[in-house]
Amino acid sequence: MSTKIIIITIGVLLILIAILGSKKRKSGKRILNIKIGIPFGVIGVLMMIYGSYSSEFVNYNTQMEQVSIGKKLKIDGPIDAVKVVSPIDKDSVDCRILTMGVYPKSHKRDIWVIIRPTDDRYYPQSDHTNTSYKRDGEWQVVTRFGGDKGEAYDLIVYEADSITSSLFSSTIAKWKEADDYPGLKLEEIPAGAKEVERLVIYTRKNCRGVF
Template sequence: MLTSVIISVIAGTICLLLAIFNQKNASLRITMGIIGIVLLFYGGYGYGSLNLLPVIETYDTGNTVAVEYPITKVQVISPVEGDSVSCRILTMGVYPENHEKDIWVLLKPSDNKFYPQSDYTNTSYKENGKWQVVTRFGGDQGEAYDLYVYEADKAASQFFSETIAQWKEADDYEGLQQQELPAGIKEIDRKQVHLARNCRGIH
């Protein structure tokens, strides 16, 4: 398929060049021009089919609370306790200067298992005193979730990252039991939220 696309683009380009530089035969110029344009369109369409643009993940933000100053500890500013949330939200907050530990968000739905959340870096994104992570829900409308925020040392952070990688490879997100959580984590905050709509099967 890729070979035919390349050939179409090359042939189309040649036809267009012949149409441009052929000054003697007007009908031949028109014919070659049309063929060249058709071949280039085919090549462009074929290339687009082979190289699909990645799907951009979208998310909503929940309600927020005001930041408590001075910032002496990690704070969660969204979502808030009792929020009705969408299937993908941005959990976010602030952290004090010189804070070095990773920040992890774990969801605990009605099955009482823990599901670490991550974006493409596998940890919450931190910059200039603010942190955030895309948080994905997969339950039924009205289902209650406990949203935990933890500080994690390097070993605990590595455990969560490796766990997520294994789940992705197996395409089986089985969750973690309480006793499976690593020792190097410290709970910062906990919120209970509810799903505003059915999110099952959309991930």
């Protein structure tokens, strides 16, 4: 259970205590002193508001999320493989970018972008625990960086089968639920993921603590 859900749960309990405590006994006295009940209720409401606004129950962060686009690679000729169009190798990017690419029209496998920062862990990138969006020979996915200014990242593109996609998606969902993103070790990358391209990307801002 994440910290945010615990905060909301405690808020609900405080409100219930305040409501139940306001009831009177047969003797006419309240179960809970009003000087205690009112603060309990106020604190409970504030905790629920805070927990809701900072959690996925109110998804303002996703709605307001702004992404930038790095430099673009010019593609000539027919597309015969999955390829990254933006950013380009050795590009310096903002903390949150849109990674874009192309794929052959006959391509059926899912496309995943995974970043590897200097902690040597692997972080699947996703808008909402799904694969990269594909349509009409083009794909894209929001990619987030959380390190220091100038930190180097491997931006790796994988083709994945359905089993691997499900594993990546469930892993991201668990990380979001726990509000903890430990990354994957190389040996935890499933065999159904095939690396098709790798770029080196640098952050041009301090992105630590942004997400």
